Amino acid sequence: MKIAFSPCPNDTFIFHALVHGLVPNAPKLDVMYADIDITNDLAAKPNGPDILKISFAALPWIQPEYTLLPCGGALGRGCGPLVLTKSNNPDPRALTGKRVAVPSERSTAYLLFRLWAAENVPGGVGEIVVMPFHEIMPAVRDGKIDAGLVIHEARFTYQNYDLNRLVDLGSWWEEDTGLPIPLGAIIAKRILDISSISNAIRQSVEYAWDNPTASEDYVLSHAQEMSPDVAKSHIDLYVNNFSANLGDEGYEAIYSLLGRAAKEGLVPEIDLSTLRWDK
Known part of the structure; x- marks a missing residue:
């Protein structure tokens, strides 16, 4: 079974047990590690991997052969x-x-940015440049671009590049809605x-929590020269109860984001009730 997710610590932490055959009776996985911009694109094309990590903002474009899973993703507070x-x-x-x-034109980060900018940047920004997220801060520091939309561990490291935070879009979203931020989703082909x-992904999450040091070597081997402390902070921030189960609050956050974005004409309108298959 083919799966594609990012090399970021939260994903490798969550999927460590599943990838290494530590979840009983789970299928053997053929793993592709890819940035979110790549997986968002794969989900919009026919014949993609069986399971994918994508942005929640990309759900309106996924192929009808996929469905949203209720676990394994990334939602939270204070992590925008x-x-x-x-x-x-x-x-x-x-x-x-x-x-x-920006890291992807179909990322939750970019969708939040567009909603925020529509209210706060009169006349709008100029050119949007898509680049891998780990290249954004050096580009801002070196004056190649005027501003950067960053995600993941950049929350902990941007000061190392002598950069300044203009806005925390997570705080803006939480203050505006009272809901967590829906960042990364796990989707799978409906034929599975x-x-x-x-259940297998949920067991992998629970194994990770029960054995927090078991995945250290695996996580750091894919963490792009990240220090162990930063990797741990990344995991602590993005792996939480929503990773085990989206629950009613998680789905409400997803409906709010995509419904609001569709109303503003930023994403195609979809039947949001179809996103939840477990009720």
Whole structure:
């Protein structure tokens, strides 16, 4: 069975047990490690991997052969994307007409940015440049772009690049809605035994929590020169109860994000009730 997810610590931590045959009766996995921009694109094309980690913002574009799983993803509070600049000017209007780098045009981060910018950047930003997330901060530091939308461990390391936080989009979203931020989703092909796949992923999450040091070598081997402390902070921030079960609050957050974005014309409108198969 083919699966594609990112090399980020939260994903490798969650899937460590499943990938290494530590979940009883689970299928053997053929793993592809890829940035979210790549997996979002794969999900929108026919004949993609059996299981994928994508952005929740990409759900309106996925092939009808896929369905959302209720576990394995990333939602949370205090873990949202940041907009970084070299300047310490705190006025969002300074982004008007500027070049901004984003990790994916179909990422939750970019969708939140567009919703925020529509309210806070009169006239809109200028050019949007898509680049791998680990290249964004150096590009802002070196003046190649004016601002960068960053995710993941950049929350803990942006000061190392002498950058300034213009806005925490997670805080903005939480204050605006009272809901957690729906970041990364796990989808699987409908022809699979969705209940069994979900149970296997949930068991992998629970194994990771019960054996927190078991995955250390695996996590760090894919963490792109990240320090162990930063990797642990990353896991602590993005792996939580929503990773084991989206629950009613998780689904409400997803419905709110995609419903609001569709109303603003930022994503195609979909029947949100079809996203939940476990009720």
